[in-house]
Amino acid sequence: MSTELRFALVLAGILFNQAATAAGSAEKGKAAYVQHGCWQCHGFAGQGGVTGPKLAPNPMPPEALSAFVRNTRGAMPPYQAAILSDGDLADIHAYLLSIPKAPDYKSIPLLNH
Amino acid sequence: MARKDPGPQVDRRKFLTGVAAAGAATAAATMSTPVTRAAEPAPAARVPSALPPSMHVAQAETGTPREPARVPGIPGSDFMVDVVKTLGIKYLPANCASSYRAIHESLINYGGNKQPEFLTCMHEESAVAMAHGYFKVAGKPLMTLCHGTVGLQHATMGIYNAWCDRVPVIVVGGNDMDAATRPPGVPTFHSAQDINALVRDFTKWDDTPVSLQHFAQSFVRAYKIAMTPPYGPVMISLDAGLQQEPMKDHGEKPYVPRYVPTAPPQGDSGAVKEAARLLAAAQNPLIVADRAARTPNGMRLLVQLAETLQARVIDQGGRMNFPRTHYLSAPPTAVSSADVILGLELSDFWATVNSYTDNAGNGGIGTNSTRIKRDTKLISISSVELNTKANYQDFQRFQVIDVPMAGDAEATLPALIEAVKAAIPNDRKGAIAARGEAAKKAYAEGKERTRAAAALGWDASPVSTARLCMEVYAAVKDLDWSLVASEGNVSNWPNRLWPMEKYHHWLGRSGGYGVGYGAPASVGAALANRDLGRFSVSIQSDGDLMYAPGVLWTAAKHKIPLLAVMHNNRGYHQEVMHVQRLSNFRNRVANYGGDMGPVGTRIENPDIEYHKLAESMGWWAKGPIKDPAQLGPALKEAVKVVQAGQPALLNVWTQPR
Numbered sequence: 001m002s003t004e005l006r007f008a009l010v011l012a013g014i015l016f017n018q019a020a021t022a023a024g025s026a027e028k029g030k031a032a033y034v035q036h037g038c039w040q041c042h043g044f045a046g047q048g049g050v051t052g053p054k055l056a057p058n059p060m061p062p063e064a065l066s067a068f069v070r071n072t073r074g075a076m077p078p079y080q081a082a083i084l085s086d087g088d089l090a091d092i093h094a095y096l097l098s099i100p101k102a103p104d105y106k107s108i109p110l111l112n113h
Numbered sequence: 114m115a116r117k118d119p120g121p122q123v124d125r126r127k128f129l130t131g132v133a134a135a136g137a138a139t140a141a142a143t144m145s146t147p148v149t150r151a152a153e154p155a156p157a158a159r160v161p162s163a164l165p166p167s168m169h170v171a172q173a174e175t176g177t178p179r180e181p182a183r184v185p186g187i188p189g190s191d192f193m194v195d196v197v198k199t200l201g202i203k204y205l206p207a208n209c210a211s212s213y214r215a216i217h218e219s220l221i222n223y224g225g226n227k228q229p230e231f232l233t234c235m236h237e238e239s240a241v242a243m244a245h246g247y248f249k250v251a252g253k254p255l256m257t258l259c260h261g262t263v264g265l266q267h268a269t270m271g272i273y274n275a276w277c278d279r280v281p282v283i284v285v286g287g288n289d290m291d292a293a294t295r296p297p298g299v300p301t302f303h304s305a306q307d308i309n310a311l312v313r314d315f316t317k318w319d320d321t322p323v324s325l326q327h328f329a330q331s332f333v334r335a336y337k338i339a340m341t342p343p344y345g346p347v348m349i350s351l352d353a354g355l356q357q358e359p360m361k362d363h364g365e366k367p368y369v370p371r372y373v374p375t376a377p378p379q380g381d382s383g384a385v386k387e388a389a390r391l392l393a394a395a396q397n398p399l400i401v402a403d404r405a406a407r408t409p410n411g412m413r414l415l416v417q418l419a420e421t422l423q424a425r426v427i428d429q430g431g432r433m434n435f436p437r438t439h440y441l442s443a444p445p446t447a448v449s450s451a452d453v454i455l456g457l458e459l460s461d462f463w464a465t466v467n468s469y470t471d472n473a474g475n476g477g478i479g480t481n482s483t484r485i486k487r488d489t490k491l492i493s494i495s496s497v498e499l500n501t502k503a504n505y506q507d508f509q510r511f512q513v514i515d516v517p518m519a520g521d522a523e524a525t526l527p528a529l530i531e532a533v534k535a536a537i538p539n540d541r542k543g544a545i546a547a548r549g550e551a552a553k554k555a556y557a558e559g560k561e562r563t564r565a566a567a568a569l570g571w572d573a574s575p576v577s578t579a580r581l582c583m584e585v586y587a588a589v590k591d592l593d594w595s596l597v598a599s600e601g602n603v604s605n606w607p608n609r610l611w612p613m614e615k616y617h618h619w620l621g622r623s624g625g626y627g628v629g630y631g632a633p634a635s636v637g638a639a640l641a642n643r644d645l646g647r648f649s650v651s652i653q654s655d656g657d658l659m660y661a662p663g664v665l666w667t668a669a670k671h672k673i674p675l676l677a678v679m680h681n682n683r684g685y686h687q688e689v690m691h692v693q694r695l696s697n698f699r700n701r702v703a704n705y706g707g708d709m710g711p712v713g714t715r716i717e718n719p720d721i722e723y724h725k726l727a728e729s730m731g732w733w734a735k736g737p738i739k740d741p742a743q744l745g746p747a748l749k750e751a752v753k754v755v756q757a758g759q760p761a762l763l764n765v766w767t768q769p770r
Binding site: 034035037039040041043044045046047048049050051052054072073074075077078079080082083102103104105108110111112113 | 470471472473474480564565566567568569570571572573575577578579580583584586587590602604605610612686689690693694696697698700701702703705709710768769770
């Protein structure tokens with residue numbers, strides 16, 4: 001995605017998706033994350049993989065997340081409000097925020113053979 | 114099949130009539146109801162086109178015919194075994210069938226069940242896939258036997274995978290061609306005029322021998338064609354009559370042609386020079402290899418070429434082409450900065466230099482975009498251009514190539530290396546060395562990023578695919594290991610993190626993307642590794658295993674040690690997102706039907722207990738393992754079992770990808 005397009009999407013998110021920026025529930029968000037299939041490409045812990053980028057820790061701001069989810073034309077299909085409500089999206093963001101930082105790989109012996 | 118010379122020693126019609134009569138006699142002894150003899154003319158009354166099974170048909174399927182009298186003379190199938198033995202084919206994985214009973218009997222009795230040794234398989238697709246996996250370790254083809262119609266239909270998926278993956282397999286299908294003499298009932302249902310037609314679109318060659326001498330020539334020819342690059346499966350229809358009849362005395366004994374390997378085709382010398390000129394003059398040359406290294410020597414040659422140019426190498430993984438520990442090893446994104454790209458045995462050059470996004474763009478057909486600079490020159494060396502079929506195509510979108518060569522990449526590399534050395538001007542050598550230093554830096558930075566990505570979700574449950582792969586590596590790293598298959602998409606962690614350096618460290622994938630390859634190909638590869646004293650490990654996906662799990666029994670039966678670690682994400686994840694994507698495009702909530710993914714894509718409710726499945730077929734097994742902390746200790750146990758010669762399976766619940 002180009003920088004310009006990303007900026008436009010973020011702006012659109014700020015202007016038109018205020019509802020999604022409301023603080024959500026991490027507990028509800030964990031359920032919504034599974035219910036809406038986010039885990040299918042991004043993993044249960046938001047760790048990502050070859051099919052989707054990492055979402056956590058340090059998720060993108062809620063406005064940017066909303067703008068991307070609603071408007072993406074990349075490999076991920078867009079999720080319109082009829083499929084994923086603003087409330088659920090806010091909860092999902094809260095869940096992503098709650099995922100703790102991963103350990104430093106240098107502290108994991110299996111990643112330092 | 115009509116014979117030019119009816120055999121003088123035995124009348125096949127009488128022989129088969131004897132068998133039929135014996136069967137009828139057995140039927141009469143076991144059933145009080147009289148049966149209608151097949152030879153009697155049908156009554157004139159109108160009959161439906163398809164009759165329900167009669168007692169006679171049921172008896173033909175299940176009854177045991179009385180032992181027929183011994184046929185005098187040397188059975189034709191004994192001679193066939195003599196032919197097979199000249200080629201040093203070590204194993205014959207197959208599912209038994211009546212249409213090849215004569216050669217089956219000759220193989221195990223006359224041939225002593227050695228060279229080849231019959232391996233009992235529970236599905237023809239498994240038998241072919243075992244041969245597929247075996248070749249990629251041993252470099253020698255296996256043959257398989259199958260029933261000519263139903264068995265061959267089962268085998269087709271395996272043959273297609275072998276075709277796409279350039280692997281030689283010699284498929285022999287039994288077929289009783291003489292409609293006047295073949296036994297009625299099932300043997301007649303299961304005969305056809307041209308069984309080879311079923312697989313002609315994805316085999317290199319096929320034949321239907323009508324004499325023993327013809328068989329000898331065809332079998333050696335089939336072996337030779339299969340083993341000439343580009344490798345591929347071949348098919349022989351084997352007439353049951355030819356197998357069963359004794360050798361005829363024509364005054365000259367049939368001979369077995371000597372097999373002499375054909376030298377592989379090389380790229381045109383002029384094109385090689387032009388390719389070398391472009392590569393030597395390039396600012397940022399790049400090599401992309403898919404099935405370039407047919408042998409360990411292919412790897413050595415590719416390293417030599419890359420180091421001569423200090424060119425980075427993208428290994429697409431069709432084979433183990435390039436050491437992952439080499440600083441010139443590069444990720445797929447490296448194409449973007451290249452000004453000359455050399456593609457070696459690529460099955461998809463288009464997707465190497467372009468990208469496709471499956472979005473709703475272009476009226477729903479998706480969006481294409483280039484991944485390379487406008488003036489990037491493309492060179493291709495591929496033997497597949499010498500063997501193209503019209504129906505089942507084996508290429509992707511058309512990609513214009515600046516210097517295309519129809520030839521075997523490995524066979525062409527020595528000439529290309531010499532041509533590149535001659536083409537590099539002295540004043541370019543400093544720049545080339547500097548390119549190598551930049552590659553070292555990029556390689557080190559890439560490894561850092563990959564390890565950091567692997568740490569994400571490290572302690573998650575179900576187990577992350579990165580954790581799964583690195584726990585497995587830790588368990589086998591001190592052994593002479595071979596990753597015989599990695600199916601089901603584990604985000605390519607083994608290729609990204611395991612220090613793969615030897616040809617047998619990575620065997621590639623199915624070729625045709627036909628699900629069901631992983632389990633049987635692993636068993637076949639493990640068989641070859643067993644004979645070489647190596648340790649075989651596979652990442653085994655759940656959906657793949659359930660296509661034909663009977664191969665687990667074959668591994669236990671024939672004492673083939675293999676550590677299968679399951680990537681059990683409880684779904685067909687390749688398909689999950691297709692349905693999700695279409696649902697979203699259509700602005701509809703995907704129907705999960707109470708599962709965790711769209712209806713029809715999940716393997717849950719109930720969950721399959723793969724460890725119990727494996728145990729029931731003679732494997733040591735454990736699971737389900739959901740806590741990553743339990744994986745390491747379980748792997749240690751499993752490795753010991755495999756080292757003792759038994760197959761072992763760990764059922765691990767994993768993250769999706």
